Amino acid sequence: MCGIVGIIGRGDVADGLVEGLQRLEYRGYDSAGIATVCDGRLGRRRAVGKLAELRRMLAEDPLPGAVGIGHTRWATHGRPTEANAHPHAGSHVAVVHNGIIENYAALRDELTADGVAFESETDTETVAKLMGAYLDAGREPRAAFAEAIGRLEGAFALAVLFEAEPETLYCARRGSPLAVGRGDGEMYLGSDAYALAPFTNRVTYLSDGDWAVVMRDRVEVFGPDGAPVSRQEQLSDASAAIVDKGEHRHFMAKEIHEQPEVIGHTLSAYLDPVSGTVRLPEGGIDFAGVTSLTISACGTAYFAGLIAKYWFETYARLPVEIDIASELRYRDVPYRQGGAALFVSQSGETADTLAALRDAKEAGQRIGAVVNVPESTIAREADALYPTHAGPEIGVASTKAFTCQLATLACIAIGAGVARGVLSPEEEQRLLTALLEVPRHVAEALSMDEALRDLAQDMASARDVLYLGRGVSFPLALEGALKLKEISYIHAEGYAAGELKHGPIALIDEAVPVIVIAPPGPLFEKTISNMQEVMARGGRCCLISTKAGLAAAERGGELWAKVPVPDTEGLLSPLVYAVPVQLLAYHAAVAKGTDVDQPRNLAKSVTVE
Numbered sequence: 342m343c344g345i346v347g348i349i350g351r352g353d354v355a356d357g358l359v360e361g362l363q364r365l366e367y368r369g370y371d372s373a374g375i376a377t378v379c380d381g382r383l384g385r386r387r388a389v390g391k392l393a394e395l396r397r398m399l400a401e402d403p404l405p406g407a408v409g410i411g412h413t414r415w416a417t418h419g420r421p422t423e424a425n426a427h428p429h430a431g432s433h434v435a436v437v438h439n440g441i442i443e444n445y446a447a448l449r450d451e452l453t454a455d456g457v458a459f460e461s462e463t464d465t466e467t468v469a470k471l472m473g474a475y476l477d478a479g480r481e482p483r484a485a486f487a488e489a490i491g492r493l494e495g496a497f498a499l500a501v502l503f504e505a506e507p508e509t510l511y512c513a514r515r516g517s518p519l520a521v522g523r524g525d526g527e528m529y530l531g532s533d534a535y536a537l538a539p540f541t542n543r544v545t546y547l548s549d550g551d552w553a554v555v556m557r558d559r560v561e562v563f564g565p566d567g568a569p570v571s572r573q574e575q576l577s578d579a580s581a582a583i584v585d586k587g588e589h590r591h592f593m594a595k596e597i598h599e600q601p602e603v604i605g606h607t608l609s610a611y612l613d614p615v616s617g618t619v620r621l622p623e624g625g626i627d628f629a630g631v632t633s634l635t636i637s638a639c640g641t642a643y644f645a646g647l648i649a650k651y652w653f654e655t656y657a658r659l660p661v662e663i664d665i666a667s668e669l670r671y672r673d674v675p676y677r678q679g680g681a682a683l684f685v686s687q688s689g690e691t692a693d694t695l696a697a698l699r700d701a702k703e704a705g706q707r708i709g710a711v712v713n714v715p716e717s718t719i720a721r722e723a724d725a726l727y728p729t730h731a732g733p734e735i736g737v738a739s740t741k742a743f744t745c746q747l748a749t750l751a752c753i754a755i756g757a758g759v760a761r762g763v764l765s766p767e768e769e770q771r772l773l774t775a776l777l778e779v780p781r782h783v784a785e786a787l788s789m790d791e792a793l794r795d796l797a798q799d800m801a802s803a804r805d806v807l808y809l810g811r812g813v814s815f816p817l818a819l820e821g822a823l824k825l826k827e828i829s830y831i832h833a834e835g836y837a838a839g840e841l842k843h844g845p846i847a848l849i850d851e852a853v854p855v856i857v858i859a860p861p862g863p864l865f866e867k868t869i870s871n872m873q874e875v876m877a878r879g880g881r882c883c884l885i886s887t888k889a890g891l892a893a894a895e896r897g898g899e900l901w902a903k904v905p906v907p908d909t910e911g912l913l914s915p916l917v918y919a920v921p922v923q924l925l926a927y928h929a930a931v932a933k934g935t936d937v938d939q940p941r942n943l944a945k946s947v948t949v950e
C-alpha cells in the first residue's frame with residue numbers, strides 16, 4: 342500500500358508525478374501529495390481524498406520544479422488529513438514513505454526532547470525530522486540520509502529530496518518495493534514498474550536492504566552495509582496504456598466479464614490440448630519428490646489457496662498445510678525436509694506473503710510463486726514462477742485474478758498428480774477436458790447477470806448475509822462473504838455448512854439471507870440438509886446449483902431464490918460458481934451506491950503488515 346514516485350526531469354515534473362501516482366492509486370487513495378525543489382526551495386502540495394483532489398489543487402496552485410517526489414497514501418499511522426499526507430518535511434528535506442517505522446515513538450520522543458516540533462500523527466514524519474536534525478547538526482545530505490535510515494526499524498520504501506541537492510533523489514528499501522527507471526537524461530523512482538511505464542521501460546529493482554543515490558545521469562546503489570553494489574537493469578513489460586472500463590460502469594464489472602477470456606489465457610499457458618497434458622514450467626517444483634506442500638496467501642488469494650488444498654490432496658495425494666500469511670510468518674512451523682511451498686498474491690508484493698515466503702525459503706522449502714505480476718518481488722524471490730494471466734486488475738475487490746489463480750493452481754495440482762503417479766493419463770485427460778470447458782461455463786454463468794442484479798437489489802437491504810458451502814464450496818462461501826463485505830459494507834460470514842449447527846444457526850431469522858453453494862456431487866445432499874435446517878428456522882435461502890440440483894432441492898421447501906449454474910466437474914466447480922458470487926456482491930454494492938472500485942478503507946496491494 343501507499344505508492345511512491347520520484348522524477349528528475351528536464352522541465353516541470355508535477356504532471357509526471359501525478360501521472361505516476363495515478364497508476365499507483367490501487368495502493369491507496371485516502372490522500373496524496375507531491376514535493377519539488379524550485380529556485381532552491383522545497384515546495385509541497387497535499388490534498389485529502391482521491392488523486393482528483395490533488396489535481397484540482399495543483400490546477401489552482403501549480404507547483405513548479407524539475408525534480409520531485411510524490412505519494413498516494415493508505416494510512417497506517419494517523420487519520421487521512423492534509424497534515425498527515427505525504428510528503429512530510431523536516432528541516433530542508435521532504436520524505437515520502439511506504440511502510441511502517443516501528444520505532445517511530447522512541448525516535449519522536451528523542452527529537453521532541455531536542456526541541457523538534459511535529460505537525461502530523463504519522464510515523465513517517467519522524468524520518469523527515471530525523472534527517473532534518475542531522476542536516477541542522479552539519480551533516481551533508483548523503484550522511485544525514487545514511488545515518489537516519491540506519492536508525493529505522495520496521496519496513497520502508499523511502500524517497501527523499503534535499504533542498505541542498507536539488508538534482509538528486511535519495512531512496513531506500515527494506516521490506517517495501519522500489520524500482521529505479523532510467524530515461525533519456527531523466528531518472529524516475531516508483532513503487533513498481535507500472536508507475537514507471539509511461540516514462541521508461543529500463544528498470545532496476547532495488548534488493549531488500551539497498552539504498553541508492555539517483556542522479557540525472559547515474560545511480561549509485563549501496564547494500565545494507567553501505568558498500569556499493571551493482572543491480573542489473575532490465576527491460577520491463579509493464580504496459581504504459583491506461584486500462585479503461587470499456588463499456589462497463591466499473592472496473593469490477595469489466596473484470597468479472599473478462600473472465601472467460603483471461604481464464605482461457607491462463608489455461609493455455611499450462612495445458613496442451615493437443616496432447617491432452619499439463620505443461621508446468623521447466624525447472625519448477627519437482628512435485629514427484631516433494632514430501633509436503635505449504636500454501637500461504639492473504640484475503641481472496643488465501644481462499645484460492647484453500648480451494649487448491651482440496652485439489653492437491655485429491656489429485657496429487659500431497660499433504661497440504663495452509664495458513665494466512667500474517668499468521669504463518671509468526672508461527673514456529675516445523676517445515677518438512679524436502680517440502681515445497683506456494684505463495685499466492687495478485688500483486689506479488691503483499692508484505693505478509695513475502696515475509697512468509699522468506700521464512701519458508703530459509704527453512705529449505707522449494708518456493709513457487711503464483712502471481713499476476715511476473716516482475717514483482719514475490720516472483721523474483723521464488724524458485725519457480727507460475728504466472729496467472731489475468732491482466733491488470735484495477736478494481737480493489739479481486740475477481741478475475743481470483744479465478745485465474747484457481748485456474749493456475751488447478752493446473753499445478755493436476756500436473757503434480759501426474760508427476761506423482763496418482764493421476765493416470767486418462768484421468769489427466771478427463772480433468773484437462775473439464776478445465777478447457779471452464780471458460781464456456783463461466784460465459785454461461787455471466788448470462789445470469791440481470792437476474793442476479795434483481796436478487797442483489799433485494800439482498801442490499803439486509804444487515805447480515807450468510808454464505809454456506811461444503812468441500813471446495815466452503816472456501817468459496819468465505820470468498821462470497823468477503824466480496825460482499827468489502828464492496829457493499831454489508832456484514833457477511835461464510836461457514837462450512839456442517840458447522841452451522843455448532844453456533845452460527847443462532848443468527849438465522851427471516852431477515853438474514855443465506856446463500857447456499859451446492860454443486861452436485863457427494864456433498865450435495867448433506868449441504869441441502871443443512872439448508873433445510875436453516876429453512877426450518879425461517880431462514881431465506883438462495884441456492885446456487887445446477888438446474889438438476891435446484892429441482893432436487895425444491896422438493897424440500899420453497900427457496901427464496903434459485904441461481905442455476907452450468908454443470909462443471911465436481912472439484913473444479915469453484916471456477917464457475919465464483920461468477921454468481923461475484924455478481925451478487927457487485928450488484929448489491931451498486932444498489933447501495935458504494936464506491937465499487939475503490940471501497941472505503943481498502944487498497945489493492947497490501948504492502949504493510
Ligand code: HGA
Nearest residue numbers: 342343416417418439440
Ligand atoms: N505509515 C505511513 C505509510 C503508510 C503505508 O505505507 N501504507 O501502505 C503512513 O501512515 O502514512
